[in-house]
Amino acid sequence: MTIVVTTPTGHVGSRVVRLLLQAGVRPRVLVRDPARLDPATRDLVDVRTGDMTDTAFVREATAGARTVFWVDPTPHTGTDPNAASERTATGLVDAARAGDVARVVLLSSVGAELRGGAGHIDALGRIEESLDATGADTLHLRCGYFFSNLLLSLDDLARGVLTTQFRPERPMAWVDPRDIGDVVAARLLAEDWKGRVVQGVHGPEDLSFVQVAEILTGVLGRPVRVEAVGDDDVRAALGSAGLPPGAVEAIAGMAASTRDLTPEQPRDVLTTTPTTLAAWAYARLRPMLDEAKGGEAAA
Template sequence: MKKIVVTTPTGNIGSRVVQLLIQAGARPTLLVRDPGRLSETVRSACEIRQGDLSDQDFVIEATRGADALFWLIPTNYSAADPVADVLRLGTVAAAAVQSNQITRTVFLSSSGAEQRGNHLLGTLGLVEDLLNATGQNVVHLRPGYLFTNLFTVVEELRAGVLTTTTSLDHRAGWNDPRDIGEIAAARLLSDSWSGQQVQPIGGPADLSYREVAALVGEAIERPIQAVQISEDEHRQNLLGAGLPVPVAEALVELSRTIANIKPEELGRSYASTTPTSLGAWCYAHLRPLFK
């Protein structure tokens, strides 16, 4: 049986990866900080390794003998330097792949990683380079916005607005995390691909913020207005929510990076298009919050 190692198994994407691997008959190895967050059903069907992804010795030992690795870098909103934190965890992943000669790695990157630099999305691009340099087979999944990001703005939606620093007509792909998990699981189970690849994931359609607001409003049965705000307003909102200054600055820069993404340059294909529509997801997951 292949040894498939999965990080962030309790997250929206990682948990879907785990479920599909179990359903396919695999017994994945899960790297998890707190095994108590896993259900007993999952724990009984997997090998559990408790530890911190920033601990290189732990990760190298836990991935020894692995045939495939799913690596997702969790967002750390308490990090003193969230950008450096991403690069540090990427360095750990590359060290494990290199040390253990892991044949295939599925890395959750992001749309915008092509804008390499010292910012959250650009650093994901640098991690892609580190993984490519191992010489092993790697696919970098690059989704756009996640539907679940809308959970962070529920209070905004209650006030009837959806704010962004980007142009209201700027279009981007929006994705259900479950769909991303399905692509990741398929890649982990397959031995038919090789090389270093980039796979954009753009949801079923590229949407403007005006269209997103309309779809959300229809699902929750209240009018939602898309509103463009300045970077400074965005910064003050983040700080007002209690985020540390470095994190707030990193998220402001993230918004700036997103504004420079051009979906038409990323291309849309059968492979990059996922099935779940934003409207259907909002009806199932956001609508109950407004009842």
């Protein structure tokens, strides 16, 4: 069984690699810089070094694989992130169409089902369609909002502010990336799913940003309040930061178009994962904020 894992140093990919190793599988990992791999696992995996935007590299690196776990590595900040994401997936799509890859597990997102108008999420929808057309067995994991997105707001949270473009009072799916990794590993190891499968990964419960702020207040031991920002304000701020128009819409469009979305996959035993936001925040967010606070005091 040959399993390929892309972005093996990311929040999800690193978890997938560890679980596959523990299951007795030596995964083939695609990396730009092998030095970023966990030293404890580096000698236990089959490393293929190259750029995922290089179609020839992806074709060669995935050839003969039973299953590929594909995570789009495209940053939101490019000139045309959606087009870049689709180009990057071309090597995988070609390999699946040629029969060089039997199965693909795609890290997709809630909102990909809209098939348009959802910023950079639209690229995942188009990658879903491209993979579906290859004839390979495909599994699209439509994930909720990552807990780890909060790590991008450390400065604001240190000031007790949780800024959001979403509706503060409306619950939405929040999920721990490690739990996504658990689902991915289980699906990669399972041999009995066929055809086109779509599965939601929604975390333990839907939470509004108001509820998230209340949870973080308890975890951090200091008040955290929600500050809502409008779509135009977000676009203006991104533009002022020097981002090109394509990047501005790729970022702002994700929340603008999904804030009222009910995911296509309902919350049930298949879509619900166990780790709570409070548990994740105690383990990951609080130590990082404490470290940042300690660094400021030392300075």
